[in-house]
Amino acid sequence: MKMHSLKVIVLLTLSLGMLSYIHIEQGDDDIESAALREYIEKSETGHLNFPILTKKLYQSGKYKYMWLSPNNKSQLWDAMMLLDCVVQYGLLPKSYHPTELTYSNLNLITEDTILSNFLPQKAATDVLLTDALLTFMFHLHFGKFNPGISSADVDKENYSGFRIDSALKYALNSGPNFTQTVLAVQPQNKEYLDLQAYLKLITHQYSGDCYTISQDTAKLIAVNLERFRWHHSTDSPEYIDINIPSFTLKYIKGKKEEAFKVIVGKPSNPTPLLRSKIGFFTTGPDWTVPPKIFRNELLPKAIANPKYLEENNFAIYKRDGSIIPPTSENLKLIKKNPSNYYARQSAGCDNALGKIVFNFENRYNVYLHDTPDRSLFKKENRALSHGCIRVENPEKLVKLLLDAGRQQNTYSTVINSMRMYRKFRYTMKKPVPIIIRYTTCELKAGSLIKYPDLYSRDKQLINSLFAQGTHLYPISN
Numbered sequence: 001m002k003m004h005s006l007k008v009i010v011l012l013t014l015s016l017g018m019l020s021y022i023h024i025e026q027g028d029d030d031i032e033s034a035a036l037r038e039y040i041e042k043s044e045t046g047h048l049n050f051p052i053l054t055k056k057l058y059q060s061g062k063y064k065y066m067w068l069s070p071n072n073k074s075q076l077w078d079a080m081m082l083l084d085c086v087v088q089y090g091l092l093p094k095s096y097h098p099t100e101l102t103y104s105n106l107n108l109i110t111e112d113t114i115l116s117n118f119l120p121q122k123a124a125t126d127v128l129l130t131d132a133l134l135t136f137m138f139h140l141h142f143g144k145f146n147p148g149i150s151s152a153d154v155d156k157e158n159y160s161g162f163r164i165d166s167a168l169k170y171a172l173n174s175g176p177n178f179t180q181t182v183l184a185v186q187p188q189n190k191e192y193l194d195l196q197a198y199l200k201l202i203t204h205q206y207s208g209d210c211y212t213i214s215q216d217t218a219k220l221i222a223v224n225l226e227r228f229r230w231h232h233s234t235d236s237p238e239y240i241d242i243n244i245p246s247f248t249l250k251y252i253k254g255k256k257e258e259a260f261k262v263i264v265g266k267p268s269n270p271t272p273l274l275r276s277k278i279g280f281f282t283t284g285p286d287w288t289v290p291p292k293i294f295r296n297e298l299l300p301k302a303i304a305n306p307k308y309l310e311e312n313n314f315a316i317y318k319r320d321g322s323i324i325p326p327t328s329e330n331l332k333l334i335k336k337n338p339s340n341y342y343a344r345q346s347a348g349c350d351n352a353l354g355k356i357v358f359n360f361e362n363r364y365n366v367y368l369h370d371t372p373d374r375s376l377f378k379k380e381n382r383a384l385s386h387g388c389i390r391v392e393n394p395e396k397l398v399k400l401l402l403d404a405g406r407q408q409n410t411y412s413t414v415i416n417s418m419r420m421y422r423k424f425r426y427t428m429k430k431p432v433p434i435i436i437r438y439t440t441c442e443l444k445a446g447s448l449i450k451y452p453d454l455y456s457r458d459k460q461l462i463n464s465l466f467a468q469g470t471h472l473y474p475i476s477n
Helices: 028-043 051-060 070-084 103-110 119-142 151-155 164-172 175-183 190-204 215-230 291-304 328-336 374-378 394-404 408-419 458-465
Strands: 006-011 021-026 238-243 248-253 256-265 274-283 314-318 341-345 356-360 383-385 389-391 424-437 441-444 447-450
Touching: 028 051, 028 119, 051 119, 051 151, 051 164, 070 103, 070 119, 070 164, 070 175, 103 119, 119 151, 119 164, 119 175, 119 215, 164 175, 190 215, 190 441, 215 441, 215 447, 215 458, 248 394, 256 374, 256 383, 256 394, 274 394, 274 408, 291 328, 291 341, 356 394, 394 408, 394 424, 408 424
Parallel strands: 238 424
Antiparallel strands: 006 021, 238 248, 248 256, 256 389, 274 356, 274 424, 314 341, 441 447
């Protein structure tokens, strides 16, 4: 751009900008930079979703256009196309400045006319498009209502991990691969991608065709895409994936998977959602009874039946570790102050943990384990536990875990320890990631399968994502 000195006074009349006047006496490039700087400074009061990161991007680029420069015209229209299609990802346009970012406004300011020098409107458009793309990438990667990280955390960089501003800069430098680079920030596991592709199909094709697709079904898919974004699949090609509503555990190894039935927490004791790694497992485990179970279940049974504790291999201890004889008098005293005591069940065929426990770090004190009552796996509804997960065929899972760490020669030793209820801890050379998620629908062989909303969570999240009466896609006439 040819540099020359001029005096510019512009009165802003269009709705895009937030400036009243710009009064600058500089060269053309400096005028554009000043307009961008002025808009960003005044937008920090709340018009932008990511004011700090947006400002940081323009500062690092010396306040130059990110979209409206001649070099970025293809990315400009690609970005607008992405924002046009957000419903295909279970998102709504209202989050991405739809009133200001319109094709009519863009056509106006990109035409080679006097309006191309209408600096406040150009500045506003460029900045709002940057903020919209940051918001879209945040929603694709983290979700809108991620319970673990908020947009404010990301904007203030109060976390460690994925950076949406760095990802946007990388996308802008990716040339013709801009769209693919932006979309690469979303989860890449098969379950997510299958659901997202199905939602794209029904919102793009069926909603305007002769098919009738339920808005409720579309919203259910959107809700589950949101949940996948909260709990990204691991980068490891080998991991354990547990879906609570389907009562299934999948051992994923590349494109291969092994499926297991599981028992999960009942609605009054829900299994938590988490990510961790299985680092060791214990055969012939003792079971320290959780305080709530000790207070509400074990003590009443022991008081009602004096032989219950002995028959089921339970012992009661003071907090200092000394054992308490389970006399009727002692049990009544314990009932008055149960928090001063705890119970432990020794290894054996009646132990609630069965023959083996697979341990992974988590703040909920839950784990994956065997069970002596294998008949429960025949039930259709297997929300039966106090929060831990019981797995069918634990011997097969042991083999898969040992194979992951190339510890196959240990398998027979582990199986013998299980059969003998011998207590032993086996440390894995290669910890295997574990993800516990809550997905109430998935795609199987091209058909959408719905699972029971065990913990009644769908409605609340649907209401958060979609205001009452809001449609995900337009209703056909």
